[in-house]
Amino acid sequence: MDPLIPPQMNAVLQIIILAILFASIGFKIKKKYWQHGALTLIATVLNLFSFLLVMLPSALGKEIIQTQPFHAVSIAILSHSIVGAVTVLLSLWLVATWHVRSETKDCFKRKNLMRVTIALWMLSLVLGFLVYAYLYTTLIP
């Protein structure tokens, strides 16, 4: 299956999502929790689009995963996909349980889950750019 938008555009989208996440963390540091939640919601929805329109179709079309599962590219794609899938699910859970309420007190209970999610999100990004370097550049021979 071909991705609906080109991978280069997806890479740019992922950098924009990263900037939104940094801005969201900035609001959290300033204790503006509603704005922090709203930007995280935007980043999560954009990431879901990126996953559904590009990464899932691309992963489903990678025959190398079935023919050579222990090839470095297959391992990079699989590890990226597993960490990425957990991150997508956790981020959806966090924004869904918030319900865009003005009351953010309840969210403090999920502070540790937020820390795990952001750490996994950064790991997914690093692995995603590793996959990109493998597939579309000559950086990795």
Ligand code: HEM
């Ligand atoms: C937080 C979640 C995720 C982040 C931050 C993320 C990030 C990235 C980035 C930055 C790229 C490189 C740009 C590109 O080549 O399009 C990429 C590529 C890719 N990702 Fe993800 N990703 C996530 C989730 C997933 C999931 C759940 C899958 C499972 C299907 C996945 C599969 C792929 C594949 C197959 C590619 C290569 C796409 C291509 O052919 O260009 N990603 N990802």
